[in-house]
Amino acid sequence: MVEENSAGDSVDRHVAVWAKELAWMDPVKEAIFFRLAILARHAGRTRRDALDSDGLKHWQYKVLLMLRRLGPPYETSPSRLAEMLGLTRGALSARLAAVEEAGLIVRTHETGDRRRVRVRLTDAGHAVFEQHAAAEEAGELVLLAALTPAERRTLADLLRKLVLSVESP
Known part of the structure; x- marks a missing residue:
C-alpha cells in the first residue's frame, strides 16, 4: 500500500493494523475514507481559526457569504435569506x-411598502467577508502546496466524479 521510498503516514499505520484484524476490509477504501476524514477535520480547523482571528462566528459568516453569493447589489428579502440558510424567519431575524449591530448588513424598507424589508451587505460586511475568504484561501493553498498543478486537477476531477455519484438521483 505504501509507495516505494515513502515513509508512509498515520493512515498507512492505521490500515496495516486493521488489515490484520479485519480480513474482509478493503485497505484502499479504508485509506481513502480515513484520509478524507483527516483532511475534512484539517479544513474545518483552518476555517475556524480564520473565523476566530476575524472575531466572526460561523453563522455570521454564512449570512455574509449568502448575501455575497447573490451578486450585486448583494441584497435580498429576509424570507429568501432564511431559505438559503435553512432557517426559520424567526431564527434568521434574531441572527x-x-x-x-456589527455594521455588516443593513435592513431597509422598500420604497412605497414599509412591510417589505431588504437585507443588504454593507461596505464593512464586504471587507469582513473578503478578509475571511482570503485567510481561508491562504490556509487551503498551504495544504494543496504538496501537490503539483496537474495533481490538483486530477484530484479535483476524481472528487467531482464521487460527488456526482452521490448527487445523482
Whole structure:
C-alpha cells in the first residue's frame, strides 16, 4: 500500500493494523475514507481559526457569504435569506440583529411598502467577508502546496466524479 521510498503516514499505520484484524476490509477504501476524514477535520480547523482571528462566528459568516453569493447589489428579502440558510424567519431575524449591530448588513424598507424589508451587505460586511475568504484561501493553498498543478486537477476531477455519484438521483 505504501509507495516505494515513502515513509508512509498515520493512515498507512492505521490500515496495516486493521488489515490484520479485519480480513474482509478493503485497505484502499479504508485509506481513502480515513484520509478524507483527516483532511475534512484539517479544513474545518483552518476555517475556524480564520473565523476566530476575524472575531466572526460561523453563522455570521454564512449570512455574509449568502448575501455575497447573490451578486450585486448583494441584497435580498429576509424570507429568501432564511431559505438559503435553512432557517426559520424567526431564527434568521434574531441572527440578523447581531450582524446588523456589527455594521455588516443593513435592513431597509422598500420604497412605497414599509412591510417589505431588504437585507443588504454593507461596505464593512464586504471587507469582513473578503478578509475571511482570503485567510481561508491562504490556509487551503498551504495544504494543496504538496501537490503539483496537474495533481490538483486530477484530484479535483476524481472528487467531482464521487460527488456526482452521490448527487445523482
